[in-house]
Amino acid sequence: MENLIEVSDLHKRFGSLVAVDGVSMKVARGEVLGFLGPNGAGKSTTMKMITGFLAPDSGSVRISGQELGANPIAAKSRIGYLPEGAPAYGEMTPATFLDFIGDIRGLAPASKQARIREVVAKIHLEGVLHQTIETLSKGFKRRVGLAQAILHDPEILIMDEPTDGLDPNQKHEVRQLIREMSPHKAIIISTHILEEVDAVCTRAVIIAKGKLLFSGTPPELAARSAFHNAVTLSVPAAMVDAVEKSLRAMPGVAGLEQGVGSDDHLRLTVLPKSGETLFPRIRQAADDAGWPVREMFVEGGRLDEVFRSITTSTAASAGGHRS
Amino acid sequence: MNRIGTLMRREFRGYFATPVAYVFIVIFLFLAGIFTFYVGNFYERNQADLEPFFRYLPWLYMLLIPAISMRLWSEERKSGTIELLMTLPVSLADAVLGKFLAAWLFTALALALTFPLWLTVNYLGDPDNTVIAAGYLGSLLMAGGFLAIGSCVSALTRNQVIAFVISFVICFAFNLSGFPIVLDFFRAWAPAVIVDTISSFSFLTHATSIQKGVIDLRDIVFFTSLIGFFLYANMLAIDARKSS
Numbered sequence: 001m002e003n004l005i006e007v008s009d010l011h012k013r014f015g016s017l018v019a020v021d022g023v024s025m026k027v028a029r030g031e032v033l034g035f036l037g038p039n040g041a042g043k044s045t046t047m048k049m050i051t052g053f054l055a056p057d058s059g060s061v062r063i064s065g066q067e068l069g070a071n072p073i074a075a076k077s078r079i080g081y082l083p084e085g086a087p088a089y090g091e092m093t094p095a096t097f098l099d100f101i102g103d104i105r106g107l108a109p110a111s112k113q114a115r116i117r118e119v120v121a122k123i124h125l126e127g128v129l130h131q132t133i134e135t136l137s138k139g140f141k142r143r144v145g146l147a148q149a150i151l152h153d154p155e156i157l158i159m160d161e162p163t164d165g166l167d168p169n170q171k172h173e174v175r176q177l178i179r180e181m182s183p184h185k186a187i188i189i190s191t192h193i194l195e196e197v198d199a200v201c202t203r204a205v206i207i208a209k210g211k212l213l214f215s216g217t218p219p220e221l222a223a224r225s226a227f228h229n230a231v232t233l234s235v236p237a238a239m240v241d242a243v244e245k246s247l248r249a250m251p252g253v254a255g256l257e258q259g260v261g262s263d264d265h266l267r268l269t270v271l272p273k274s275g276e277t278l279f280p281r282i283r284q285a286a287d288d289a290g291w292p293v294r295e296m297f298v299e300g301g302r303l304d305e306v307f308r309s310i311t312t313s314t315a316a317s318a319g320g321h322r323s
Numbered sequence: 324m325n326r327i328g329t330l331m332r333r334e335f336r337g338y339f340a341t342p343v344a345y346v347f348i349v350i351f352l353f354l355a356g357i358f359t360f361y362v363g364n365f366y367e368r369n370q371a372d373l374e375p376f377f378r379y380l381p382w383l384y385m386l387l388i389p390a391i392s393m394r395l396w397s398e399e400r401k402s403g404t405i406e407l408l409m410t411l412p413v414s415l416a417d418a419v420l421g422k423f424l425a426a427w428l429f430t431a432l433a434l435a436l437t438f439p440l441w442l443t444v445n446y447l448g449d450p451d452n453t454v455i456a457a458g459y460l461g462s463l464l465m466a467g468g469f470l471a472i473g474s475c476v477s478a479l480t481r482n483q484v485i486a487f488v489i490s491f492v493i494c495f496a497f498n499l500s501g502f503p504i505v506l507d508f509f510r511a512w513a514p515a516v517i518v519d520t521i522s523s524f525s526f527l528t529h530a531t532s533i534q535k536g537v538i539d540l541r542d543i544v545f546f547t548s549l550i551g552f553f554l555y556a557n558m559l560a561i562d563a564r565k566s567s
Contacts, residue, residue, distance in 0.1 A: 048406070052410060053410050073413070074412075077412035081407075081410045084403075084406075087404045087406060088407070089404055092337075100333050104330070104411050105412065106326075106412070
C-alpha cells in the first residue's frame with residue numbers, strides 16, 4: 001500500500017510538559033485513521049506537527065514519501081487541514097474566504113470558481129455564502145473550515161474534531177462526506193466520539209499522555225472489551241433471580257451485569273471468560289428450562305469501555321511526565 | 324510573488340471590512356489638518372511649502388501607526404487563524420511581507436488623501452513640488468519603519484492593546500533619539516561615536532533631510548534596512564511563539 005503519511009518516533013515537549021512522546025504511525029491511501037484520546041492527550045499537537053505548523057523536537061514526518069522539513073511548501077500543498085476549532089477570518093464571508101483559499105492554493109481562476117461551487121454544494125453553504133463568518137453558527141463555522149480543507153482536493157486530509165459542535169444530522173452528513181472521499185485519500189480525523197470510529201474509520205489509534213497505546217481496526221478495538229461476545233438477554237423481572245443463578249453456574253461465564261428493562265422485564269448481560277463463546281450454551285439453557293426470553297443478542301464490545309480502560313490504566317504510569 | 328499579492332489583498336480588504344479603516348483615515352486627516360494649520364502656523368509662515376505638515380507627521384505616525392499594526396499578528400494568534408495561515412502553502416517570509424505590504428499600502432492611501440494640502444499650497448503660492456514629492460517619499464519610508472516595528476511587536480502578543488502600547492513606546496523612542504534634548508544629554512558625557520549612533524537611529528533626522536528635498540542614499544538605506552531588520556525579527560518572533 002502507498003503510505004501517504006509516515007510519522008516516526010515523534011517527540012514534542014512544551015517546557016516541562018511532554019506533549020507527544022514517541023508517536024509513530026502510517027496512513028495509506030484509502031485509509032481513514034481515527035485518532036482517539038482524552039483531552040490533552042497530544043492529538044492536536046501531533047496533527048500540528050504532521051501539517052507542518054509545529055516543528056517536532058525529534059522524529060520525522062514524511063508526506064507522500066517526502067520529508068516534510070525538506071520542502072514544507074510542497075508538503076503543505078498536498079494536505080488539507082481543519083485545525084481545532086475551525087479558525088477562519090471572521091470579517092470575511094464564506095465566499096470571499098474560499099476565494100482567498102483557492103488563490104493561495106494556486107487554483108486557476110476558472111477551475112477555482114467551479115471547485116468552490118462544487119464544495120459549497122457538497123457542504124451546504126449556499127444559504128450563508130455572503131454572511132460574515134463571525135456571525136455564523138458553530139455548525140456553519142465548522143463547515144466553512146471543512147470546505148476550506150477540501151477545496152483543493154488534497155490527497156491527504158487531516159481534520160481535528162470535524163464533527164464537534166454539529167447536530168446529529170450534520171454529523172451524519174460529514175461522516176458521509178468522509179466516507180465518499182476516503183477511497184482516494186489518506187485521512188486522519190481526531191475525535192473523542194467513539195461511535196465515529198465505528199462509523200467512518202478503517203483504523204483507530206489511541207493516545208494518552210503523548211504515548212501511542214493502541215493501533216488496530218475498530219473490530220480489534222472492540223475485541224478488547226470485556227463485553228466482547230457478551231450475551232444480553234431480557235427476562236421477566238420475577239424470574240431474574242432463578243435465571244441469574246443458573247447463568248452464574250454455567251462454565252465460561254466471567255460475570256453478570258443487571259441492566260434496566262421495560263415493562264416487567266429486566267436485562268441481564270453475561271460476560272464471557274476470554275475466548276469463550278456463550279451464546280449457544282445460553283440459548284440451550286433457555287430452551288431446556290423454558291425461560292420466556294423476550295430478546296437475546298451478542299454484543300460486539302463497548303468502545304467507550306475499552307477507551308476508558310486503555311487510557312486510564314496507563315495514566316498513573318505515564319503521570320510522571322508531568323512535573 | 325503571487326502568494327504575497329494574495330495575502331496582501333486579503334489583509335488590505337480586512338481593514339475596510341470593519342470601521343477601523345474609515346476611523347483611522349478620518350482621524351489622520353483631521354489631525355494632519357490641525358497640525359498643519361494651527362500648530363504649524365501654515366498661514367502665518369507665509370511660505371509656499373508643506374514643511375509644517377511634514378514636521379508634525381512623525382508625531383502623528385507615532386500615535387496612529389501602532390493602531391494599524393497592532394492587529395496584524397496578534398489577531399491571527401488570538402483567533403487561531405495563524406494555524407490556518409501557517410499550514411497553507413506559503414512561506415513565513417511571504418506571510419510577513421504580505422501583511423506588512425498591506426499595512427504599508429493602507430498608510431500610503433491615507434497619506435495620499437492629504438492631497439488637498441498640496442492643492443492648497445499650489446493654489447496659494449508657487450511651491451517647489453519636487454521638495455514636496457521628496458517629503459511624501461520620506462514620510463512613506465518613515466511610515467514603513469514604524470509599521471515594521473509595530474508588526475514585529477504584534478507578533479509577540481495575542482493582546483492588541485499590549486501590542487499598541489509597546490509599539491507606541493518604541494516608536495516614541497525612535498522619534499525622540501533625534502531630539503536635541505536627548506542628544507545634549509548624551510553629549511555632556513558620552514563620546515561622539517555614541518552620540519552619533521543614537522542620533523543616526525533617529526527617524527526625525529533621517530526623515531527631515533528627505534523632507535527638505537535632499538534625497539540622500541544613506542537615509543533611504545537607513546529606512547529600508549530598518550524595515551528589513553524588524554521584519555526579520557518579526558519572522559523569528561512568530562516562529563518562536565507559534566505554539567503558545
